[in-house]
Amino acid sequence: xxxxxxxxxxxxxxxxxxxxxxxxxxxxxxxxxxxxxxxxxxxxxxxxxxxxxxxxxxxxxxxxxxxxxxxxxxxxxxxxxxxxxxxxxxxxxxxxxxxxxxxxxxxxxxxxxxxxx
Amino acid sequence: xxxxxxxxxxxxxxxxxxxxxxxxxxxxxxxxxxxxxxxxxxxxxxxxxxxxxxxxxxxxxxxxxxxxxxxxxxxxxxxxxxxxxxxxxxxxxxxxxxxxxxxxxxx
Numbered sequence: 666x667x668x669x670x671x672x673x674x675x676x677x678x679x680x681x682x683x684x685x686x687x688x689x690x691x692x693x694x695x696x697x698x699x700x701x702x703x704x705x706x707x708x709x710x711x712x713x714x715x716x717x718x719x720x721x722x723x724x725x726x727x728x729x730x731x732x733x734x735x736x737x738x739x740x741x742x743x744x745x746x747x748x749x750x751x752x753x754x755x756x757x758x759x760x761x762x763x764x765x766x767x768x769x770x771x772x773x774x775x776x777x778x779x780x781x782x
Numbered sequence: 783x784x785x786x787x788x789x790x791x792x793x794x795x796x797x798x799x800x801x802x803x804x805x806x807x808x809x810x811x812x813x814x815x816x817x818x819x820x821x822x823x824x825x826x827x828x829x830x831x832x833x834x835x836x837x838x839x840x841x842x843x844x845x846x847x848x849x850x851x852x853x854x855x856x857x858x859x860x861x862x863x864x865x866x867x868x869x870x871x872x873x874x875x876x877x878x879x880x881x882x883x884x885x886x887x888x889x
Contacts, residue, residue, distance in 0.1 A: 700878075710818070710826060710869055712878040724876045727783075765831060769838040772825040 667691035667771045669744075669761045674776030681751050683778060687744035687761030695739035698764055701746050703757040704775075711757075714746065728754075751780045784808050784872050788881035794889040801857040803884045805870035810850045814874035817846055817855045820883075821866045829868075830855065860886070 673685040687699070698717045704710050714735040715724045723735055734747040744761055758775035785808040795801045807815075813833040818826040828837040830846035833853060843858040857864055865888055870881040 709882045710820075710871075710880040712871075712880065715876070715878070726877045760825060767838065768831075768835070770828045770831075772827075774825055 667763065667766060669763060669771055669773040671759060671761050671773045671776040674759065674778045676779045676781065677751055678782050679752055679780055681780070682747070682749045683751065685746040685748065685759055685776060685778070687746075687773060689742045689744065689761075689763075692763070692766055694737075694742040697766065699737060699744045700762040700764070701735060701744075702760045702762050702772075703755075703778075704760070705754075705757040708757075716744070748778070751778075753780050756780045783877055784811060784875050784879050786870050786872055786879050786881035788868075788870055788884050790884060791882070792885045792887060794887050795860050796889045797862060798859050799889075801860055801864075801886055803855040803857075803868055803886070805848075805853045805855075805881050807851045807853075807872055811872040811874035813849045814872060815846075815848070815853055816871045816873065817844075817853075818869045818871065818880075819864075819866050820869065821863075826869065857886075 668690045670688045677683050701714045702712045713726045713729050716735045732750040736745045756779050758777050760775045761773045763771040787806045789804045815833045817830040819829050820826045829840050829844050834846045845856045847854050867883045867885050869883045
């Protein structure tokens with residue numbers, strides 16, 4: 666069974682940093698690009714970053730470019746999002762998202778990041 | 783960036799009725815297009831990909847159509863579990879972009 670489980674969310678002060686992790690299982694992680702998406706409270710979905718299977722190509726949404734860094738460890742089936750320079754606008758549930766595997770995509774349950782003083 | 787515009791913002795439908803949701807892309811995305819459903823407190827669930835292919839486990843009452851810039855999601859006979867928010871997404875270009883969502887509510 667494919668599973669992705671996010672962790673690392675919490676309360677952080679404006680300007681602070683946080684590191685999110687996603688543990689993947691049930692599929693050959695090293696074969697697939699991976700994504701992060703987020704959803705601010707009561708708002709819609711926002712894709713924020715993608716990393717290819719071998720980490721050779723990375724994309725970011727303009728809203729996080731220069732502040733967030735996506736990375737992965739294929740030996741540990743792990744996806745990471747390092748978030749720096751956080752502001753209130755980054756308050757959201759952050760999701761780890763697979764691409765299409767077979768005939769569906771898989772989303773974790775999300776981890777809540779709250780940026781507040 | 784490709785802007786995805788969904789309409790209507792809210793759709794009031796009685797159980798058993800048909801619902802039609804629309805999404806327009808600001809430029810062609812070919813058929814690299816998906817629909818997601820999100821129930822309160824849950825992660826999004828993929829309904830349709832490649833504009834018209836149902837994802838794993840999605841009932842046949844959900845159907846998608848369109849290509850290029852105009853897309854439609856049809857729910858043929860609404861069930862109680864279908865009242866939710868629906869998002870469209872293009873995956874033809876970076877950045878990937880979502881529409882703002884259509885809330886399907888009980889009439």
